[in-house]
Amino acid sequence: MRCAKIHNAPSRAHRARMNWDDLRFVLALSRAGSLSGAAKALGVDHTTVGRRVDALEAALSLRLFTRSRRGIVPTADAERLLDSFRRVEEAVHAVERSAQAQAQSLEGTVRITSPETFGVSYLAPRLAHLGRRHPGLTLELLPVGDVLDLAKREADIALRGFRSNVDGLVVRRAGTIKYGLYAAEAYLAGRELNGPEDLREHPILSPALTPGALDAQWVQALTGGARPALVSELSLALLEGALAGAGIAVLPRYLGDAHALLRYLPMPDEPKEAVWIHVHDDVRDAPRVRVVLDFLAETMKRDRSLLLGRRPTKTQR
Known part of the structure; x- marks a missing residue:
């Protein structure tokens, strides 16, 4: 035109x-x-x-x-x-x-979409192992902030932190992610932090405060509404800030616990977020889609304690 x-x-x-x-x-x-x-x-x-x-x-x-x-x-x-x-x-x-x-062979491409951090830090290494077990499959991971349309085949499977009520989608709960506070050991050295009342004295690295952001709402309540030092919708960005010693970050427990340089800081009422698997009813029984669905459900069930935070609590100094 x-x-x-x-x-x-x-x-x-x-x-x-x-x-x-x-x-x-x-x-x-x-x-x-x-x-x-x-x-x-x-x-x-x-x-x-x-x-x-x-x-x-x-x-x-x-x-x-x-x-x-x-x-x-x-x-x-x-x-x-x-x-x-x-x-x-x-x-x-x-x-x-x-x-x-109707394609019955265990071959072809399966596209999986998810939030960025969850896709990169949790799904990617696990899906790579699934791909090795099934050489005929190509698993295309789409860790994006946008909600892709399964009806338009923008993706085959979606993992989301909310349950969609769109006609034609089959939805099941796959697991639960817990959030907590983390800071670098080097940052905490010589700094007092005995409980929530001390958080206002520290730079907070927080997700964006939006209506559905339970983790951001939680840390806002803990700090009495203190202004965060860094805001990002990408937990990987908050992780990097914490590792750099820039402050105390709100992170998924599985992500924070994976880094030995970070100390977990137990706080009351840590928020939890359900993870929902979505697939269109028309494709859920295709063998290549079914094998990925079953793998995701089994993997998240096995990793239940990891996603909820399994690292033993360290005594705060």
């Missing part, structure tokens, strides 16, 4: 044959509001998006987009068609999921 063409729909006399695949480019542009955003979502360059949208406009003899202060927006003609385009998209995804489920 080049700028020169955006205002000029072709005549019906020159209508081209419609390519169904062009619909996904139109849908991506309608969602992103820019060529660059649509290109990023689709994994192509922006000129490809423009060209494919131009092609569909030519086939339909309609102008589908116009420019405004809000970016590129659908025209009235496009708005009338978008629901139909979405239904086509949903039908295509359903066919893809059905075909995947």
Whole structure:
């Protein structure tokens, strides 16, 4: 959809044959509001998006987009068609999921998405061992902050800290992660910390305070609302801060306990977060997906004490 063409729909006399695949480019542009955003979502360059949208406009003899202060927006003609385009998209995804489920061999790619820290620090080493046991499988780990859409096959399996109520998803609780406070032994040397009342005197490395962040809410309550020295949604960043001696970090117990240079600081009412495994009903019985689902459930059950914090408590100094 080049700028020169955006205002000029072709005549019906020159209508081209419609390519169904062009619909996904139109849908991506309608969602992103820019060529660059649509290109990023689709994994192509922006000129490809423009060209494919131009092609569909030519086939339909309609102008589908116009420019405004809000970016590129659908025209009235496009708005009338978008629901139909979405239904086509949903039908295509359903066919893809059905075909995947019918593949009986233990081969192919299984994509697993999770929060960043959990994916990198917990899932990655364990999934690597599963991949070694099944040479025909390729396990693609997607540790991202965004919630990927399983219905659109952006991933096959999702591990999340919340339970989704989306139609078509099968959800099961896989385990529980506990959070606690950790600081480097070098940082604590010579510093007084006898309980929660002393935390206000220390720099706190905390997750972002959002409505669903139980760990951040907990440390805010412990410190009486003291301003954190460092805030990050990525626990790996807080871990690095603690290892550098920058302060006291809120960390998943399994992550903090893995580092001998850190001391666990017991505090009351440590928060717990459930981990939920999500899979679309259409693909859950595909052998390659089933073997990963079973592995994840068994692994997290085996690691229950690790995820809840198993390191013996050290006497505070």
